[in-house]
Amino acid sequence: MATKTTRDTKRSTRGRTKRSGTTTEARRDTGAKRGIQARYPWKEEPNPYFEVRSSKIQGKGAFAIRNIRKGTRLIEYLGQRISWRTADKRYDDEKMSRHHTFLFTVDDKTVIDAAVDGNDARFLNHSCDGNCEAITDRKRIFIEARRNIKAGDELLYDYQYERTDDHTEEDEKFYACRCGSPKCRGSILAPKPTPKSKAKSKR
Structure with missing residues (x-):
């Protein structure tokens, strides 16, 4: 079963910023309700950064309603937190469900299923760039902006669906990408590991 993957801030060059540091997290958990929207605008309803409407890429999409600066935190990906075992049971038919799930990997034990108790984050479409x-x-x-975004632009990110050893040519066709980006790799699946990346992962 394919799920979306992320990069981990703890391992990234972005590091521990004020947004993701211990102090901010503590205030988020214990702070009074007043002023919470000022500190965390991505928690507001409706979302102050984007709206959901029809997309030329796939079904519904999220479109910026204002200019957005690089690094802006736009929304948290919410949904029911379940185990991999539960996810496998819930979506046991890969071919039938692969385009109808909103599964997102948290770690090797937990998956978020945005089809249950999810929010508008599930409507952001894929792009290889x-x-x-x-x-x-x-x-x-x-979900954060990785570069400056103009009002009206569709918000997109690289799903990098997990690639498994048992994926066939037929599976590759199912996960074909048509994002239209000059950097399109032709697949929503994560890039195939190179000999160099394989060697690095074994260290």
Whole structure:
């Protein structure tokens, strides 16, 4: 079963910023409700950064309603947190369900299923060169702008669906990408590992 993956802020060059640091997290958990929207605008309803409407890429998409600066945290990816075992049971038919699931990997034990109790984050479409990125911060998944975005632009990020050893040519066709980006790799699946990356992962 394929699920979306993220990069982890703890391993990234972005490091521990004020947004993801211990102090901010503590205030988020214990702070009074007043002023919470000012500190975390991505928690507001409706979202202050984008709206959901029809997309030429796939079904519904998220479109910026204002200019957005690089690094802006846009929304948290929410849904029911379940185990891999539960996810496998829930979506046991890969071919029938692969285009109808909103599964997102948190770690090797947990998956978020945005089809249950999810929010508008599930409507962001894929691009091999998206203007957004998904990051993991304290076992929570957020979507952030990876470059400046103009009002009206569709918000996109690289799904990098997990690639398994048993994927066939037929599977590759199912996961074909048509994002239209000059950097399109032709697949929503994560890039195939190179000999260099394989050697690095074994260290």
